[in-house]
Amino acid sequence: MPDLARTWTDAMRGGDWERAWALSHRDLSKRDPATRDDPALPYHQRWVWDGRSFDGRDVLVxxxxxxxxxxxxxxxLPTLAARAASLTVEAQQRLCGMLAQMECIDRLIPFDDAHPTKPFACDLEITELPFALREPPSRAPSPYLRATPADLPEGTIGLCYNAGDWDPARCVPPALLAPLCADRPVLTLVAEPSALPVLNPEGCPFDLDETAALVAGCALVITVDTMIAHLAGALGRPTWLLLKADPDWRWTPGARETAWYPTMRLYHQRYPGDWRSVIEEVADDLSARYPAIMAESTNP
Known part of the structure; x- marks a missing residue:
């Protein structure tokens, strides 16, 4: 990892937002304007905002x-919308249903990677917003998304063990989660069939609006570091996040809380691959913190 990236990660993990933004500003000042939104790069490697003012302008995120x-x-997005003349968001198709509920968005465009939207007076990539706005997580509203809860048994717990192919080290072998399913209503939030004793052995729907309804109906979500964690946090659901020993820059190693989501509790591996002790700790906390769930599900 380059020194600048390592220093930025340390600042973000430590909640030193001003230092992180100063590093981002230094990085931005050194960029060649000709490489902005470079079509030769994969989309996730591009930078978009060139530092221009967005106040009173038509903005595309x-x-x-x-x-x-x-x-x-x-x-x-609400903070940006309050300063811009208009706010257009070009987002992944699967998220458009949820984002359409945000009243601050004037226009929502499904992202087509073959035909991206033409530039506006000011363009930003969504991950650039905290730096551009100088807005830490604590100053942004929470929860900021909503979904109508699915009709689930009282005390239902949602489990997500799969983080996809991006980083296999974030995934938990599903068999390790079996003790969490004992004597309580549990559903899987993974879009694949499950051998665990869950309410939906066929798996979670791939449709994100349906998934959001299930998450909103859960008393607790227990998840690895993946989209489900951010969905549950954005909806303000109690969430327990299972993290590898060296987690992503968003999460402070060893910390129990995170500024990103007030309703989230963090559980860390002690060493790489150590999921067993993480699940044992979660099982103990589940019995101690949610006794009503166990009582309601075990009593006739």
Whole structure:
């Protein structure tokens, strides 16, 4: 990792936002304007905002990263909208249903990577918003997304063990989660069939609006570091996040809380691959913190 990136990661993990923004500003000042939104690069490697003012201008926010990134940074859209003349968001098709509920967005465009929207007076990539606005997570509204809760048994717990192919080290072997399913209503939030004793053995729907309804109906979501974690946090649901020993820059190693989501609790591996002790700790906390769930599900 380059020194600048390492220093920026340390600042973000430590909640030293001013230092992180100063580093981002230094990086921006050194960029060649000709490389802005470079079509030769994959979308997730592009930079978009060139530092120009967005006050009183027609602004386009492009969502070039993952679904979780868009969900995480959507919290800053109301602040941007209050300063811009108009706000257009070009977002992943799967997220358009949820983002359409945000009244601050004037126009929502499904992102077509083959035909991206033409530039506006000011373009930003959604992950650039905290730096551009100088807005830490604590100053953004929470929760900032909403979904109508699915009709689930009282005390239902949602489990997500799969983080996809981006970083396999974030995934938990599903068999390890079996003790969490004992004597309580549990559903899987993974879009694949499950051998666990869950309410939906066929798996979670791929449709994100339906998934959001399930998350909103859960008493607790237990998830690895993936889109489901950001969805649950954005909806303000109690969320327990299972993290590898060296987590992503968003999460402070060893910390229990995170400024990104007030309703989230963090659980860390002690060493790489150590999911067993993480699940044992979660099982203990589940019994201690949610006794009503166990009582309601075990008593006839």
């Amino acid at each position: 492009r969502c070039y990263h993952g679904l979780g990134d868009t969900l995480q940074y959507a919290r800053h």
